[in-house]
Amino acid sequence: MTTVKDRIEELRNALHRHNHNYYVLNQPEISDREFDEMMHELQRLEEEHPEFKDENSPSMRVGSDINKNFTQVAHKYPMLSLGNTYSEGEVTDFYERVRKALNEEFEICCEIKFDGTSISLTYEDGKLIRAVTRGDGEKGDDVTDNVKTIRSIPLKLHGDNYPSSFEIRGEILMPWSVFDELNREREMREEPLLANPRNAASGTLKLQNSSTVASRKLDAYLYYLLGENLPFDGHYENLQAAASWGFKISDTTKKCSTLSEVFDYINYWNIERKNLPVATDGIVLKVNSLRQQRNLGFTAKSPRWAIAYKFQAERALTRLNTVSYQVGRTGAITPVANLEPVQLSGTVVKRASLHNADIIDGLDLHIGDMVYVEKGGEIIPKITGVDMESREFMLGEKVHFITNCPECGSKLIRYEGEAAHYCPNETACPPQIKGKIEHYISRRAMNIDGLGPETVDLFYNEGLISNVADLYLLKATDIENLEGKKEKSANKIVVGIEQSKNVPFERVIFALGIRFVGETVAKKLAKAFGTIENLENASFEALIAVDEIGERIANSIIAYFANEANRTMVERLKTYGLQLQQSEEDLSNRTDKLVGKSIVISGVFARHSREEYKEMIERNGGKNVGSISAKTSFILAGDNMGPSKLEKAQKLGVSIINEDDFLAMLS
Ligand code: IVH
Numbered sequence: 139m140t141t142v143k144d145r146i147e148e149l150r151n152a153l154h155r156h157n158h159n160y161y162v163l164n165q166p167e168i169s170d171r172e173f174d175e176m177m178h179e180l181q182r183l184e185e186e187h188p189e190f191k192d193e194n195s196p197s198m199r200v201g202s203d204i205n206k207n208f209t210q211v212a213h214k215y216p217m218l219s220l221g222n223t224y225s226e227g228e229v230t231d232f233y234e235r236v237r238k239a240l241n242e243e244f245e246i247c248c249e250i251k252f253d254g255t256s257i258s259l260t261y262e263d264g265k266l267i268r269a270v271t272r273g274d275g276e277k278g279d280d281v282t283d284n285v286k287t288i289r290s291i292p293l294k295l296h297g298d299n300y301p302s303s304f305e306i307r308g309e310i311l312m313p314w315s316v317f318d319e320l321n322r323e324r325e326m327r328e329e330p331l332l333a334n335p336r337n338a339a340s341g342t343l344k345l346q347n348s349s350t351v352a353s354r355k356l357d358a359y360l361y362y363l364l365g366e367n368l369p370f371d372g373h374y375e376n377l378q379a380a381a382s383w384g385f386k387i388s389d390t391t392k393k394c395s396t397l398s399e400v401f402d403y404i405n406y407w408n409i410e411r412k413n414l415p416v417a418t419d420g421i422v423l424k425v426n427s428l429r430q431q432r433n434l435g436f437t438a439k440s441p442r443w444a445i446a447y448k449f450q451a452e453r454a455l456t457r458l459n460t461v462s463y464q465v466g467r468t469g470a471i472t473p474v475a476n477l478e479p480v481q482l483s484g485t486v487v488k489r490a491s492l493h494n495a496d497i498i499d500g501l502d503l504h505i506g507d508m509v510y511v512e513k514g515g516e517i518i519p520k521i522t523g524v525d526m527e528s529r530e531f532m533l534g535e536k537v538h539f540i541t542n543c544p545e546c547g548s549k550l551i552r553y554e555g556e557a558a559h560y561c562p563n564e565t566a567c568p569p570q571i572k573g574k575i576e577h578y579i580s581r582r583a584m585n586i587d588g589l590g591p592e593t594v595d596l597f598y599n600e601g602l603i604s605n606v607a608d609l610y611l612l613k614a615t616d617i618e619n620l621e622g623k624k625e626k627s628a629n630k631i632v633v634g635i636e637q638s639k640n641v642p643f644e645r646v647i648f649a650l651g652i653r654f655v656g657e658t659v660a661k662k663l664a665k666a667f668g669t670i671e672n673l674e675n676a677s678f679e680a681l682i683a684v685d686e687i688g689e690r691i692a693n694s695i696i697a698y699f700a701n702e703a704n705r706t707m708v709e710r711l712k713t714y715g716l717q718l719q720q721s722e723e724d725l726s727n728r729t730d731k732l733v734g735k736s737i738v739i740s741g742v743f744a745r746h747s748r749e750e751y752k753e754m755i756e757r758n759g760g761k762n763v764g765s766i767s768a769k770t771s772f773i774l775a776g777d778n779m780g781p782s783k784l785e786k787a788q789k790l791g792v793s794i795i796n797e798d799d800f801l802a803m804l805s
Contacts, residue, residue, distance in 0.1 A: 149180040153196035161289040162386045188782035194293040208279035217272045220446040232445045247374045248403040251420035254311035255340035264295040287352035292384035304365030311416040312339040360385045420448040456480035467573025469561040490519045494557040495539035506534030565703040574651045578606040583649035587634035607710035652698045669719040674699045732760025741776030
């Protein structure tokens with residue numbers, strides 16, 4: 139008869155194998171559904187039998203909700219970087235240096251240089267025990283829980299010929315497909331776009347919540363083994379062995395025995411790299427024999443046995459026609475170079491970002507200059523240099539950063555320590571006004587149907603609105619007379635605006651667009667102050683006394699209400715009937731019966747949903763937390779509470795309360 143323990147073991151082995159087939163070999167043998175069913179069975183058995191818990195079970199890949207700061211760990215072997223080269227000449231120099239130093243035959247292992255974030259994994263007895271970021275090279279962050287969510291990293295190795303203890307290093311990457319998808323979603327939610335997959339990967343790895351990491355679908359290629367008992371003298375051969383233990387090793391890796399083979403490799407991948415699923419920025423050349431590597435040794439910063447050849451970022455030369463300046467919603471000024479259109483990596487580039495005044499000064503930019511434009515990993519092309527020789531024929535006017543706002547003429551300011559210039563005229567500078575109105579009507583704020591950026595632009599240009607309060611004076615007849623607006627859409631807009639009068643207080647606060655006041659802060663403010671008058675008159679001390687509100691936010695709120703125009707506008711919103719205080723319902727349900735209590739919700743409930751219980755806890759001043767610890771005040775338990783939770787609660791002496799008792803406690 140199979141015991142539970144056997145079944146758990148069987149499921150774990152099968153899931154490890156299917157993971158590898160799917161994520162490393164790209165050859166799944168079973169359907170996603172079958173995989174999920176096995177995973178659910180394993181999760182259920184593990185929950186029921188905490189005695190068989192295993193940190194490296196495939197079920198650990200789903201991540202956890204527990205937030206924590208990372209611990210720093212010293213690297214056993216420092217994580218060095220590689221010397222960079224940019225030309226064939228430098229590659230030849232490297233090859234010659236190695237040849238002279240070794241004075242015997244050698245092979246070069248050529249690899250793709252992956253452009254992600256590096257990681258060092260430690261395995262003991264075939265199990266992943268730690269994953270540490272590069273950090274400063276000497277010590278890095280322990281990101282083991284996050285790394286466990288990456289499906290192509292084995293938690294348990296295959297076979298039995300791996301060393302009992304070793305480290306393997308590689309690159310964590312966000313595949314282009316995932317990156318593009320993430321940016322599409324961000325665009326829809328009007329969130330700032332991620333600059334490139336490298337930043338996205340390293341940012342994801344540092345997230346506090348490993349279940350979000352799990353949802354980001356990171357990938358990893360491994361390229362460097364370290365340890366006392368590696369099976370072979372050849373680096374390439376060791377990598378192939380690592381592949382057989384379950385690691386994802388790129389099949390682009392190739393061993394070469396002549397310099398001309400090395401160049402063939404470089405030239406081939408210089409073109410083919412565009413078809414790889416992940417970002418790369420060059421080629422890495424490594425002397426293959428570990429014995430020869432030891433002979434060559436290291437300089438202070440990098441190995442003498444390896445070098446990186448960086449691909450030329452695609453670059454074009456074109457003329458700078460003019461520089462214009464854009465004003466954002468917050469008043470930040472962005473200088474933009476207007477260029478003679480030029481082909482670059484498959485698109486026509488007409489504009490490039492100049493970032494800020496320091497960059498312009500650094501380039502010593504003049505109108506008419508022939509400038510180099512590059513598209514690195516970034517989305518917006520940038521100017522990286524000026525061709526000084528063409529300047530001999532013509533020197534145009536030097537580019538000086540503007541001193542006044544191009545839209546409203548106000549004198550620009552620069553906050554200490556910030557690179558950007560700002561237009562301080564928040565309430566009367568057109569792009570800032572329009573930006574604020576666009577924010578006000580957006581889905582997460584007042585969610586006004588029928589209105590979008592173009593309509594806001596039209597209404598503003600026609601003089602119909604100059605702040606958000608003006609929206610409430612709009613009549614369908616005003617709108618119908620405008621070009622392109624039909625009766626039906628006019629009505630929809632007016633109805634949408636009318637409905638926004640029911641939007642709860644906390645979202646109105648968010649919609650005002652006070653700098654640094656996002657959705658969460660707005661919620662806290664609504665709860666802490668209850669009415670807009672209280673918020674308007676709140677002192678600095680009262681503001682920073684609120685949980686999660688610091689000096690920066692407090693100062694911004696004070697500055698907002700110190701502005702007479704803002705006060706008048708808020709006053710008008712009040713007369714139009716917006717929700718500028720917490721509703722009766724909100725207030726009457728709110729108590730501080732659970733203040734200071736950390737409560738875990740577990741199991742299935744009969745009278746309310748989990749979400750409802752969570753809301754109830756928060757409304758009564760308590761905190762809903764994900765996992766049981768000695769600090770947990772009590773567990774709100776429904777049916778089928780997991781046995782491992784039960785055991786933990788008993789061990790820590792945390793009391794368990796059923797839903798009837800909980801409701802009685804609040805009534
Ligand atoms: S070997 C001792 N191989 O490039 C050096 N590094 O500047 C060991 N990288 O920090 C690194 N692809 O993050 C190596 N195939 C590859 C690589 C690679 C990308 C990164 C790595 C390292 C940096 C070196």
